[in-house]
Amino acid sequence: MTTGTITPYRSTLETGRDGFPQLLRAEWTKFRSVRGWVIGMVIAALVMVLLGLFAAGNGSIGCNSGPGTPTRTGRACVPPIPLGPDGRAVTDSFYFVHQPLTGNGSITARLTSMTGRYGTGGFPGGQGPSLPYRGLQPWSKAGVIIKQSIKPGSAYAAVMLTGSHGVRMQYDYTQDIAGPAGAVSAASPRWLRLTRSGNSITAYESADGTHWARVGAAHLAGLPATVQAGVFVTSPQHTVTTQSIGGRTSSTGGPSLATAVFDRVSLVGARSSGGWAGDNVGAGNSALLGGFRQAGGVFTVRGSGDVAPALPDRVGGSFPSATIEQHLVGAFAGLIVMAVVAAMFITAEYRRGLIRLTLAASPRRSRVLAAKALVIGSVTFVAGLAAAIIAVTIGVRLARAKGFYVFPVTALTEVRVVAGTAALLAVAAVLALAVGVILRRSAAAVAVVTVAIVLPYVLAVASVLPAGAADWLLRLTPAAGFAIQQSLHAYAQVAASYTPTAGYFPLAPWAGFAVLCGYAAAAVGVALLLLRRRDA
């Protein structure tokens, strides 16, 4: 019984490889061998898809032509939405006093007055809106314009004075170049000029008609030889955003009308013999129409509407529309279920003491956490991606079938929104895992993750909070990551309700996602530190 007579045991077992791939495989085996976790992930994906499709299936469009006529639904009710040169939906309604212009040339006008009226939405007597208040809207526009045709959605370039944003050059709906600030009066008129040279249109501005300053230039591809040139006036919906004591934000508004006085209107170039013609471009069945009066070279033009990209939540300019990310609203619910599974992936080990076996098998603890994070992150990503693809594909198809206009997005944006949602879920799962390591209790970990990510998101987008508070929540909390889902673009030159409720996040998509990643990284850091320091 002395060690001298004993031959210590030597294993004849072929030694396996010892590396990170082996650890990954072990953690994957762990995950897939607990049926509840696999089912949990499937449920999370299903919840996401069903909530997303519910959002799409819930909407409907209906209209009634009058008593006794059948109610029509879907596309039949919706006037065609003009599409801009790039194929995106636009708002294109204004009053246009125009003449054809062939080849190169220029249009110049002196703006001597710009005034406005607006109402709060009442239509007394059914005779058209009442406009009891005086004043311009910030983005009321009056100026000179060169446009491909009077067809709504056609290409254009314009230089204009705005209600409170000074002189701007705008073209093709989304482009906006700032010129000098200031307003207009009879004492200090504004000279505005556009010159066409081929497909290039250059905008100028002057105080005296002698000294001209260049505002900007636009290149309008495929502009035909003959275009329409003239003066235009338009004025967007008047909107007031109020916040009640309870914090609820509501917008009210009404139509507005701008009236501009131009003189010294001159069109230089090859023009036809006809005179000036006036058109309500894109007025549709709007009750508020513009018009113009010409007397002794002075044009008095009234117009209402806007020339701008179409946005889903523009008060007054709204039309039945949907965004691709609307079909991903279920992500928050899927996230909760996924966070439960992710937290349990580690807390179940603490609860049973299994963590000791795990760490005895793999004493390099950081690697264990890395392997777990990679496995749960990948599983969540794949489940989230499948759910997002299904929800968006079917949701968009459903919405279109019902007559909704679905805001088009580039392939890159669609990939960012769909894969980004999956990545958002994956990062949240890693965060849940890390919090699980820190707290070692699944209920507590899930509660922390839900309060940190889902609660701020729901509070912000469900318009429970004032818009300002909602914005801050979506900047500072991990819920900022939901910004990755935003496909809509916010335009500085379009007054709209850019709130989380309307689908606009205060941070850019990747910036918001980075905030979430920052939280996850911090949690993983703390988890690593504790995992290495604490006794198992």
Next chain:
Amino acid sequence: MEATIEVSRLRKRFGPVVALDGMSFTVPPGQVTGFVGPNGAGKSTTMRVILGLDAPDEGSALIGGRLYRSLRRPLSHVGSLLDAAALQPSRSARSHLLWLAHSQGLTARRVDEVIEQAGLQGAVRRKAGGYSLGMRQRLGIAAAMLGDPPVLLFDEPFNGMDPEGIVWMRGFLRSLAGQGRAVLVSSHLMSELQDAADRLVVVGRGAVIADTGVADLITAASGGRVTLRTDARTEAMTVLAHAGATVTVTGRDTLTVSGLPAERVVAALGESAVPFSEVSALRATLEEAYMELTRDAVEFRASAIAGSEEAGR
């Protein structure tokens, strides 16, 4: 050197509780070393320190001269069973072994081998949560054997085992030692280690009280005492006291004699013609030897700290 555990001067506190207070011992290859002591003596904590799970405040525990944490494919160096309940109840026993095998780069074939070795065939597709404690112990043994390690640690492996299982376990431990492996088996019940352990490390209050062979321990505990069975109790006591022995009454017709070897007891009684029916050298049980050794530790535990074991978990 590969197949040894060297524990030297381990100290560890859990808050105010001293769990390990200079624990030192060696587990050599080819032997079953029993690791015994009352609950809270520091057995589990020592095992966790050996496995790199708990960090000691002082001292070190080395496997073949190396820290556990520095081992690559540790399960091929040390197999361990700390807690048979440490498994995911909804995972099948086979999957439990499979992930462990994967973590060491081992194959499913090895899993099937250890399943057979532990006598778990036929039950491995079932969820481990439905296992009895005895079956969980076997599953834990299978997990410990996965890497075919030269060093094995078992914490209370007899817990929950039926008599048949205990016999199996004893034989299993013996066979492991017979192959030249170093085997450390903790137990708070000495009787479980009877016939299984070659050596005993008896601990109390976080330190080693005795580190000795089982035979030596029993001899020491027996203390040369003699059991005497006689109808003439009073006469025998008088005679033996006169011969210089200390006599205690242990029954209606039995006496325990110390300070006098058995042959001299027989001679003294014969000289005085005191009748007796039996004289035998008393052989202490392992249990008694253990009780003797750990009495202090138990008292300490009862009076002062009731929670070092719990705190250590």
